[in-house]
Amino acid sequence: MAQSKAGSGTAPPAGLRVLFLGGSGVISAGSVARAAALGFNVTVLNRGVSARRPVPAGVEHLVADVRDPGAVRHVLGRRTFDVVADFLTFTATQAASAVELFAGRCRQYIFISSASAYQKPPASLPITESTPLRNPFWQYARNKIACEDVFTAAYRELGFPVAVVRPSHTYDATRLPLLFGWTDVHRMRAGLPVVVHGDGTSLWTLTHTADFAVGFVGLFALDAAVGGSFTITSDEVLPWDAVYRTVAAAAGVDDVRLVHVASDTIAAQAPELGPGLLGDKSHSVIFDNSKIKGLVPGFRARIPYSEGARQIMAWHIGHPEARVVDPVHMALSDRLGAL
Numbered sequence: 001m002a003q004s005k006a007g008s009g010t011a012p013p014a015g016l017r018v019l020f021l022g023g024s025g026v027i028s029a030g031s032v033a034r035a036a037a038l039g040f041n042v043t044v045l046n047r048g049v050s051a052r053r054p055v056p057a058g059v060e061h062l063v064a065d066v067r068d069p070g071a072v073r074h075v076l077g078r079r080t081f082d083v084v085a086d087f088l089t090f091t092a093t094q095a096a097s098a099v100e101l102f103a104g105r106c107r108q109y110i111f112i113s114s115a116s117a118y119q120k121p122p123a124s125l126p127i128t129e130s131t132p133l134r135n136p137f138w139q140y141a142r143n144k145i146a147c148e149d150v151f152t153a154a155y156r157e158l159g160f161p162v163a164v165v166r167p168s169h170t171y172d173a174t175r176l177p178l179l180f181g182w183t184d185v186h187r188m189r190a191g192l193p194v195v196v197h198g199d200g201t202s203l204w205t206l207t208h209t210a211d212f213a214v215g216f217v218g219l220f221a222l223d224a225a226v227g228g229s230f231t232i233t234s235d236e237v238l239p240w241d242a243v244y245r246t247v248a249a250a251a252g253v254d255d256v257r258l259v260h261v262a263s264d265t266i267a268a269q270a271p272e273l274g275p276g277l278l279g280d281k282s283h284s285v286i287f288d289n290s291k292i293k294g295l296v297p298g299f300r301a302r303i304p305y306s307e308g309a310r311q312i313m314a315w316h317i318g319h320p321e322a323r324v325v326d327p328v329h330m331a332l333s334d335r336l337g338a339l
Contacts, residue, residue, distance in 0.1 A: 016040040016221055017080075019106070021066050022087030024050035027112070027170045030209030031085065032059060034217045045075065046088070052174055067094070069101050081106045083220045091143050095150035099160055108161050108226060110219065111151050115168035115231060115287065116141040116280045126288040129166075129229045138279025148229075155227050164229040165216060168285060171308060172209045173315035174322065177243060179266075179273070180329040182322065187330075188248045193259040193337040197277055200241035200260050203284040207234040208303040215289075218296030225295060233287045234301035240281075243305065250309035259337045270332055 018035050022028040023044035036042045036056045043060040055061045064071040066088050084106040089095050095111070102109055119132045120141075133148065135141035154160035171177060178184040179195055187194050215232040219225045238246070241258060248256035263282040267274030293299055316322050 016082045018042050018083045018085065018220060019081040020044045020085045020087065021089075022046055022085075023055065024053045025087060026053075026172050026175050027167055027209055027212060028085070028087040029053035030172060031213040031216050032056065034210070034213040035220070038217065040220070043081075045072070053172075069097055072101060076105075079105075083108045083110065085110045085112070085216075087112045089147055090140070092146035092150050095147040099150065099154045099158070103154075103158065103160055106161065108163065108221060109151075110163045110165055110216075110225075111147065113148055113164050113166045113229075114141060114144045115166045115233065115285070117145045117148070117166060118285075120279055121283045122285070125284065126286040127231065128288045129231055129291055135279050138275040140275065141279055161226045163219060163225040163227070165219070166229065166231050167212055168205050168207060168231075168233045168287065170207045170209055170212050170233075171312075173308075173311040174319075176247065176312060177204075177206060178247060180326065180333060182316065182324055183326045183329040183333070184244075185247065185251050185316075186323075186325045187333060188251055188253045188256050191257065193257045193333070194244060195261050195266070195333050195336045196240055196244055196258050197263045197266055198240065198260065198282055200244075200258060201239045202282060203237045203286060204240055204243060204281065205233050205237055205285055205287055206243065206305045206308065207232070207301060208308050211301040211303050215292045215296050215299035218299055219292075222295060228291075230292045230295075231287050231289060232292050232299075233289060234303075234305075235287075235289060236301065236304055237286050238305060246306055246309045247312070249306075250313040261336045261339060265339060266336060269336060 018040045020028060020032055023032045023046055032044060033056050036059050043062060044055050045062045045064055047065050062075045064075045066072055084102055089098050116135060116138060117133045118127050120135045120137060133145045148164055151162040155162050184194050212232055244258055245256060263277045267277055
């Protein structure tokens with residue numbers, strides 16, 4: 001691997017052999033594209049090709065279910081990799097299986113955790129890599145913490161070459177950050193009230209997948225990254241009201257009617273939304289990206305959400321099948337707005 005000192009800017013070699021577990025999701029697809037553009041030998045392993053995010057030309061695609069270790073061993077054979085990027089591990093059991101499967105098969109293993117694992121509510125801001133990991137509200141976040149525990153133990157006890165990356169809310173052109181997705185855009189355009197959780201002033205960080213990819217791929221093959229954890233987010237911080245108004249502006253709406261409803265109330269009316277709200281979005285988050293910038297000096301989030309929102313609108317205009325107005329969300333919005 002590249003002998004890199006923090007801030008040195010040493011670039012990994014162009015012929016790096018990289019395996020992505022996943023590779024067709026909102027976060028991973030952008031990183032696959034960047035790794036391929038940099039000339040790495042990129043392989044994607046997942047259960048099938050995404051129509052929304054196809055594998056780029058020149059990228060090898062292997063089909064297997066990562067939950068079936070035998071199938072993965074069969075398609076990989078005796079192959080080894082400089083870097084394995086794991087976007088598909090969500091439980092401690094899966095993490096233990098990954099350690100067993102890839103021990104001795106890679107020189108660096110990057111596990112994608114989540115910034116939702118950080119202490120909620122945060123005792124102080126900004127959030128750094130030393131912020132405690134504790135989320136009593138959301139099982140997803142607790143599972144990611146448990147995965148980190150497994151990988152960290154494997155690093156300490158076995159020398160398993162893991163690095164942990166914690167992204168926060170990362171998006172691409174297909175993904176709206178609004179509570180009810182395209183239904184909220186429809187309501188904006190129709191002049192109907194749109195529900196925002198809390199009082200709209202809590203702070204949030206949105207990161208474009210292309211920006212995330214610069215920091216993430218920049219970690220590939222760096223010795224200094226192994227054994228560490230890294231937050232990779234934008235430095236742009238917006239109150240939720242501003243997020244909604246930015247989307248409204250991109251949708252051509254000058255005067256959007258926002259209605260504020262307590263997150264607890266939304267969770268009571270729609271329990272499926274509760275964990276993500278109470279365990280993540282209802283808390284103000286500001287992240288310190290000094291650590292990733294120290295190892296990857298070229299990393300800086302360059303796409304403001306105003307531009308990202310325009311990309312989202314343009315994509316949805318070109319994909320009418322994604323412009324779904326959900327009658328359940330319409331009714332729920334009306335009910336919440338009347339409380």
